[in-house]
Amino acid sequence: MDSPWQIVGIASATALVLYLAISYRRGSRYKLPPGPWAWPIVGNLFQLSGGKGFYYKLLGFRERYGDLFRVQMGVHTFFVVFGRRYFHELLVEKGDLVSNRPNWVYTPDKLTHGKGIVWSNGKQWLAMQALLKTAMDDTNVMSALRRHLTAExxxxxxxxxxGSTTYNLExxxxxxxxxxxxxxxxxKRSAYDDSTMAEMRDKIESFGFxxxxxxxxxxxxxxxLINKSKIRAAENxxxxxxxxxxxxxxENKNSTNDPPQDFLQMYLSKSKDDRSKDGMTELDALRTIVDIYVGGRDNLITYIKWMLMTFAKYPDIQARCRSEIxxxxxxxxxxxxxxxxxxxxTLATVKELMRMRAPVVLAPFHAAKQDIKLGEYDIPKDGIILIDCKAPSHDSNIWKDPEVFNPERFLEGADHQVPETIFAPYGTGPRYCIGRYIGDMFQYAFTANLVQNFQVTTKNPEEQISMEDVFDKFGLRPQHFDKIVLKPVE
Incomplete structure (x- = not known):
């Protein structure tokens, strides 16, 4: 019987031959964007690791190859899109052609099986997106959510x-x-010391990683394949x-709570025939709930951290918000x-925070439904596309002093004059982030209530806080959040 290392060697050699053959064939058929030379098997993975993280490595390639380039990440070729021009052309003009997710990528394939809202495609995705939108537009659901947010x-x-307890802000x-x-x-909300819900929260975070x-x-x-325990742990x-x-x-089936006051009740209120017609099974609903937990949790946490960092850095802006409130x-x-x-x-401050420090800097993967042209280059069918959401909001040709934090740019109706493809913290096109409706609610209400009741400062107010960030698995994180302190407003 062959040893594991012999199997790995044979598999690697086979993969190398296939990689060279596919690269030659693809290169002869298409005019592909430029990109760095890639090693067989691993591609550019080594060049994309280390330093301040993956996003900053891509920025380095952008300086060399422009706003549209390709990188090889192991077995997958990625087409990386920066800049307002390509952002608009891809997501607005050709949005329907790139609205698929590459759910054949290993982890999504093994863990989601094409269910839910993030990695589903076609009829199932459209049905779950429509149901989420219906819930977010529903008066009763939103009224209940406002009450929960106040209690939170x-x-x-x-x-x-x-003062009798030491709290951990994180x-x-x-x-x-x-x-x-x-x-x-x-x-449902849970008390902060509810052990069952705390374990649920921890399991969701672990699954998200x-x-x-x-x-x-x-x-x-x-x-x-060598380390299958990781997938088993995620499944558990x-x-x-x-x-x-x-x-x-x-519990909901045994209650008479009518009309629905949350997403799950909205799903259960649909008849079995309607669910079947739309292709929505219970597993679709369960997976969608987990998807929103995973994606939403990270975005909200990142927003709160940058909001606190910004108020600590700009006490005059913090004071003006508080005075207005x-x-x-x-x-x-x-x-x-x-x-x-x-x-x-205060609302303009929230918008400026989302412009400068949007939680999502790289949109979830898109995939081309067919061969498409982007600028002068080709992106083949099923090509995986990685889109930068940050660059359009930092374009100096559109925004005056884009690296300056200035809420006044959103005052006096200025937001109505800003095209969606310039200020797009939730992305745009058919696959925009569906959570933006409740995200906006949380961001404003939490920011306004916090500044109404607390002064945001640092452990050493004499020192200017650093806004340096680093890219982790989900986005750009402040490196010095541990210096933030909240003091009650007397």
Missing amino acids: FEEFQSFVRD YLIRQAAFNFLSAFLIG SMATANIENYIPLLA DEEYVFGIIRKVIK FKVIGRDRRVQADDGSKTPY
Whole structure:
């Protein structure tokens, strides 16, 4: 019997031959974008690792090859898109042609099986997207979510104000984001010391790391075959979460809560015939809930961190927001999610935060449904496309002093004059981030309530806080968040 290393050697040699053959054939048929020379088997993976992370490595390639280039990541060729021109051409003009997800990539294939909202395609994706949008447009669902959000900030505030306990700000932020998503998805918040929900939150976070597209197994699947325990652990995490959601489904079926007040109830309110017609099984709903937990949790946490960092760096902007809220809302009434029009400067500050520090800098993978032309280059059918969402919001040809934090650029209706493809923190086109509707609600309400009740500062206010970031598996993170301190406003 052959040894494992003999099998690896034979597989590597076979892969090398196939790689060279496919590269030659593809290169002769298409005018592909430029890119760095790639090693067989691993491609450019070594060149894309280290330093401040994957995103910064791509920026280095951008300087060399321009706004459209390709890189080889293991067995997959990626077409990397930067800049407003290609962003608009790809997602707006050709959006329908690149609305698929490459769900054949190893981890999504093994863990999602084409279900849910993030990695599904075709009829199932359209049905789940429509159902999520219906829930986010529903008056009863949004009213319930506003009540949950008010209760969430009350509990968050009580922990920060309680001088008898030492709180961990990172933990409180994680719990607040998780509870907000739980309120929308399954109609439940949990106490911060609820052990069952805390374990559910931890399992979702663990599953999210297993699902991250940055995992090396997605590019060299042979490594995944050697270490199958990683996939088994992720499946166990997901099944634990599914078990809790199924209990909620059972509770909802035994209750008479009408009309629906959360996404799960909205799904259950549809008849079996309607669900069958749309191709929505219970597994689709379960997977969609996990998808929103995983993606939403990370985005909300990242937003809160950058919001706190920004207020600490710019105390004058923080003070102006607080003064506006005191004047319009007062000090005692809780700020509501629909108060944004009454506090235009605070709302503009949130928008400027999303322009400069949007949680998502690289959109989830897109795939071409057919051969397409982008600029002067070809992208073959099933080509995997990686799109930068940050560059359009930092284009000096559009924005004056784009690296300066200036909320006033969004005042006096200026946001209505900004095309969607310039200010697109949630992406654009058919595959935009569906969570933007509840994301906007959370970001404004949490920001306004926090600045109303707390002064954001640092452990050493005499030192200017550094806004240096680093790219991890999900996006750009502040390196010095541990210096942030909240002090109650007296």
